[in-house]
Amino acid sequence: MVIMDLSGGLLLCLNKIQNLYKEALNHLTPLFKYNFNLKIFFMKKSIFITFKPFLVLAVLLLSISSSCSDGGSSTTEEVTPSNLVVRTEIGGKTAITPNGDGSGMVNFMITANNAKTYKITFGDGTTQDAISGTNSYSYKTIGTNNFVVTVTAYNGSKSISTSVTITMFVTTGAIWSDEFNTTGAPDSSNWGYDIGAGGWGNNESQFYTNRSDNVIVENGVLKIITKKESYQGSSYTSARLLSKGKYSIKYGKIEFRAKLPVGGGTWPALWMLGDNFSTAGWPACGEIDIMEHKGNDLNRIHGTLHFPGRFGGNPDTSTIVPNATATTAFHTYAIDWRADAIKFYVDDVLFKTFTNNSTLPFNQKFFLIINSAMGGTFGGAIDPNFVSSTFEIDYIRVFN
Secondary structure, eight states, rough: OEEEEEOOOHHHOOOOOOOHHHHHHHTTTTTTOOOOOOOOEEETTOOOOOOOSHHHHHHHHHHHHHHGGGOOOOOOOOOOOOEEEEEEEEETOSSSSSTTBOOOEEEEEEEEOOOEEEEOOOOOSEEEEEEEEEEEEEEOEEEEEEEEEEEEEETTTTEEEEEEEEEEEEEESSSSEEEESSSOOOTTOOOOOOOOTTTTTTTHHHHHOOOOTTEEEEETTEEEEEEEEEEEEEEEOOOEEEEEOOOOEEEEEEEEEEEESSTOOOOEEEEEEEETTHHHHTTTEEEEEEEETTSTTTTTTTEEEEBBBBTSSSSEEEEOOOOOTTTTTTTEEEEEESSSEEEEEEEEEEEEEEEEOOTOOOOOEEEEEEEEBHHHHHOOOOOOTOOOEEEEEEEEEOOO
């Protein structure tokens, strides 16, 4: 006799035990000629089961164990995801391009506890299902726009959602550029030349020419070559290119990538003048000096504005020494020019912010100028051992 003390919950399985016993008996009777005696009686909350042979007992015990636990079935409870976090990386985001480089690319990094899948609604009408928490998306809406991105994390029927707002700048690319990829003279549809001596008021020592000895595109860069030579009454030659009458812009991001010339007295500049220069004159037309450098003050970059009340020896100017390689490596020089401010950068590092307003000349179109001078009021004393140096420009790009 085997006695099993069962709880009140297991008593509910009595009918199952009886049915299982009958089924086992029906199958075993032809094989075993034994006399089975089943005595089932209740004593409070106990059941006494007596039977022969023990093989049937084993069958019944296994059946009871599998059939009576948890009412004969097993389920796993779904857990709602938690701690949903969404991080974004906007393509080309820098201090000067806080809303991206115009490509529209964004990387989404999503994490959550107990999440098996995700759904991302990008805020532009597009929805994407994802298994991984790392996803990329490219926005196509041109301009600067806000998008509310909603992410839902799922674990079966359970879910949790959160939203983030991103501001994206999207463009088809630079609205104007010169990449200087064609060997030979600079593109005449983009550039003309100022030719002459003296620097037009700056007491410079070079004579500007358009000769290939002084200006040429080679190996994907524009080269302005300043030389010590006697030419047209001057002791040095160089070049000054300008986009006047060919291209001008009002507001935007203007970026140059350049390696500066070396040598005492060199004065390279990337700058702009107002389109009304010929009629209004200087400084009424306004001047924006995106980058100026003195060979006598190596690696110090100047960002300057000239306008009525602040010009000549009293401009609005700031300087930065961002690196020790201005003349040995390429760096980017840029402005972010808007109706309310003009910001100056070197390698995306902000070093000057100028407050613009409607009373200033910086609310009209300006044309571009690239030149490399020698000496003068800014360049200073020329190294007597100077022979030649090259100002190299990799590209110029203008963004709206």
